[in-house]
Amino acid sequence: MTLSNASSPTDLLPDVTRPAVRVVSIDESGQWLARGLADFRRAPGPSLLAGGFYSLIAFGILIGLQWVGLASLILPLCGGFILVAPLSAVLFYEISRRIENGEPYPFRATAAACLAKAGPLSAVGMVLMLAMLVWILLALVLFALFYGVSPPPLGDFFFGVLTAPQSMIFLAVGTVVGGALATLVFALAAVSLPMILDRDISALAAMATSIDAVNTNRAVMVGWAATIAFITVCGLLTGFIGLAFTLPLLGYSTWHAYRALVV
Incomplete structure (x- = not known):
């Protein structure tokens, strides 16, 4: 593990003081x-309780969309959830921080620590929410461009859309557009949120440092992003029930990624 002196896109922000990052294998x-x-395993109770809470919220949204006849939005919302998932794991970053420092992690104290950083956390959260809204809008626009109709009910999506002649081009363009947006969001949020909890740092400096860490360790972070995406999709495919386990797991793992990547 070594420190990096490589140039970064964030060099365009000379006035933003940020920590150094490490090169990891x-x-x-x-x-x-x-x-x-x-x-x-050290904190199974808080993990499953908080993870289950988010799982219930996601499941409730799923049922609500079906009830109001907007089930066609479920798939783009699932993609959008992946973009904002780092924000929902803030509580788990703080639990990992406390475990590492040998501190107790009762819910009230853990939540209070997160609320104390509400300003910069909210700033990053707004960026993630904006990315999710952009993704949903792009998904709807792409669908309209290729199919010229409103998205069909979820039950007819695979047969009615994926078997159409233009489906391969639609999927290719959607993958490129979604992948580009996901790459940007990952670079901004890879370690910025746990860093805000751990240090006295602005949202801009934290996101700049996160970009530095990803840029310095491109091959490693591509693999890490793929791991996060795979585990998150597994949680979504269980009807969101699996999020009760996958969200805490990824939150804790992200804390350790931050500790390894940022000096």
């Missing part, structure tokens, strides 16, 4: 998930 990144699982 793929082997080191493989330990983040194991350490996250260890934290989950």
Whole structure:
């Protein structure tokens, strides 16, 4: 593990003081998930309680969309959830921080610590929410451009859309557009939120440092992003029930990624 002096896109922000970042190996990144699982085992109660709460909210939104006849929005919202998921894991970053420092992690104290950083956390959260809204809008616009109609009911989506002649081009364009947006969001949020909880740092400096960390460790972070996406999708495919486990696991693992990447 070494410090990086490589140039970064954030060099365009000369007035933003930010921490240095480390160069890590793929082997080191493989330990983040194991350490996250260890934290989950140390705090199973808070993990499942908070994770289950988010799972119930997501499931309620799913039922609500079906009830009002907007089930066609479920798929783009699932993609949007992946973009804002780092914000929903803030409580888990704080629990991992307390475990690392040997501090107790009762819910009230943990939540209070998160609320104390509400300003910069909210600033990053607004960026993530904006990205989600942009993604949903782009998904609807792309669908209209390729199919010229409103999205069909979810039950007819795969047959009515994916079997159409233009489906391959639609999926290719959607993948490129969604991938570009997801890459930007990942770079901004990879370590910025746990960093805000751990340090006295602005949202802009935290996001700039996160970009530095991703830019310095591109190969490692591509693999890490793929791991996060895979685990999140597994949680979504269970009807959001699996989020009760996957969200805390990824939150804890992200804390350890931050600790490894930022000096």
